[in-house]
Each structure stands twice: as structure tokens, then as C-alpha cells.
Amino acid sequence: MRDTILLTIFDAFEEWSAPIPKACVKGCAACCTRHVTLTALEGERILGFIRREGLERWFADRLQIDRLTTTPQLTTNEYAEACLQGIETSDSGDPGNFEPCPFLDKNCCVIYPVRPFGCRCFASEKVCRPGEAAILSDISVAASTAMMQIIEHLGQHEYWGNMLDVLPALCDISSYKDIAGLFADPSMIIKARLRTRRARPLPGFLLLAEEQEKISPLFKAIFSTRIDGKRIEDILNGRMPTPLPL
Ligand code: SF4
Ligand code: SF4
Helix, strand or coil: CHHHHHHHHHHHHHHHHCCCCCCCCCCCCCCCECCCEEEHHHHHHHHHHHHHCCCHHHHHHHHCCCCCCCCCCCCHHHHHHHHHCCCCCCCCCCCCCCCECCCEECCEECCHHHCCHHHHCCCCCCCCCCCCCCCCCHHHHHHHHHHHHHHHHHCCCCEEEEHHHHHHHHCCCHHHHHHHCCCCCCHHHHHHHHHCEECCCCCCCCCCHHHHHHHHHHHHHHHCCEECCEEHHHHHHCCCCCCCCC
16 A cells, blocks of 8 residues: 555656656766665665566675765654754755766666656756756755655655665565675675664645645645545555554
8 A cells, every 4th residue: 555655646746747847868867876865665666676677686786886875864754843843953064975876877777667756856957067956946846855755754664764775774674685695795784774764754844835835736636546445645644554564
């Protein structure tokens, strides 16, 4: 059920954001860095894809390349919670790691069908040049942040963090032991686990009134969708489906 909710969010966001001008084309990958965050739920979709495609050896090798990651100090919902409570959050001063993502091959994403929301929502209105930031409208950023909050809520209590930490951390689960066995340095799993955070429930959105109005069709498309006869809004507001133990 959680996977179906996740896919509903991906599809609804894609449809809602379609009219926003984008310069992004296949093979343009300056934005594909080692700075992507995701939930365990999204990580498990990637691991399932790796196995279905027979990419276990490639995946294990790619994860071991110069694994310098950056670790956010707060999850998106922890940050929102602090803001809603009027608590100042300090900038970690972490410059981020903007080296190319290890899942790129000839400037194309090998795991494209299962890329996490953090990759799906990223687009620029003008072609990014080296050293220049992407240009995103305020409404795109607001909607993407709200979607990330819902996805984190969906994956609450599980791993949340840099993609290059969450993926090896998940390999500690018995169903992925075969992939874990391919790592030359098995200690990378425990080191990655220690760098992850736990996803938190949604404390509320950080949206201005005018942003809420523009994003309301997106919320409506997601929340009114029914899964097994239940509206997603009711599922998210009620007791969440029990996640797999980590
Ligand atoms: S965000 Fe920038 S670098 Fe990434 S695909 Fe779009 S134009 Fe290219
Ligand atoms: S997972 Fe794919 S889309 Fe995301 S940053 Fe890496 S190469 Fe780019």
C-alpha cells in the first residue's frame, strides 16, 4: 500500500508540474550529484530494481567509489517542526558534495525508472552551467518540499538520509544480504547506518496562503485517490501501514 501511495505522489507531482517551463533534457546531468536525500521506502524500490535488472555487482562497485557523503542535520519534517515551533535551526556549514552521482553512466541515470522524489522534482527553467545553480520557481520549491514531507511521513521511523548512506544501510536487511556480500568493505554498512536519520511524521506544512492555493490541486489529486477503498488522506491521517523492520 505504501508503494502505491508513493507512486501516486510521483504521478500527481509530474502532472501538476508539467506546465512549468523546464530546460532539462536527457543527457543533461550537471544536477546529478551526491547530494540526494531519500527515505528507506524509496531506497527499497531502487534495490528491487537492481536485483530485477541483475545489476548487483555494478551497484556494489558504484557504492564503494569514493563514498564521501554529506549528512543533513535535520530531516525535512524535523526542519518543518522546528520552524513551526519558532526554533531557530543552525546552518551546519556543510558545503555538500557536488561530485557526480555514482549512478550516472554517460550522463544518463542507470536507475532512472526508480529514482527518488529528490531527483524527480529537480528541474531548472534555464540550462544549468558549471558552477551555476539551477533556476527553480518559488512555487516549485514549495510544492517539492511539501511532497518530500508527505513521503517522509509515509516512511516514518525508517531510515532517512543521503541516498549513498540509506542504500548500503538497507543492505543490512536479510533480504538484501546477497548484495551486502558483494561489498569489499562490509564495515561500510554500519558506517552508513550511523550517518542516517529516522524519518519523522508530518508536523504541518510550511506554506504561505498563496502557495497553498496554487498547490491545492496537487494535494487534492493525492489525498482524494482511493487505495483498497480508502482515501490516501485518511490513510495518512490514521495509523500508518506497518513498515518492514530495519
Ligand atoms: S536541473 Fe539543470 S543540470 Fe539538471 S537536467 Fe535540468 S537543466 Fe540539466
Ligand atoms: S539517482 Fe539518477 S537522477 Fe538521481 S542524482 Fe543519481 S543519476 Fe541523477
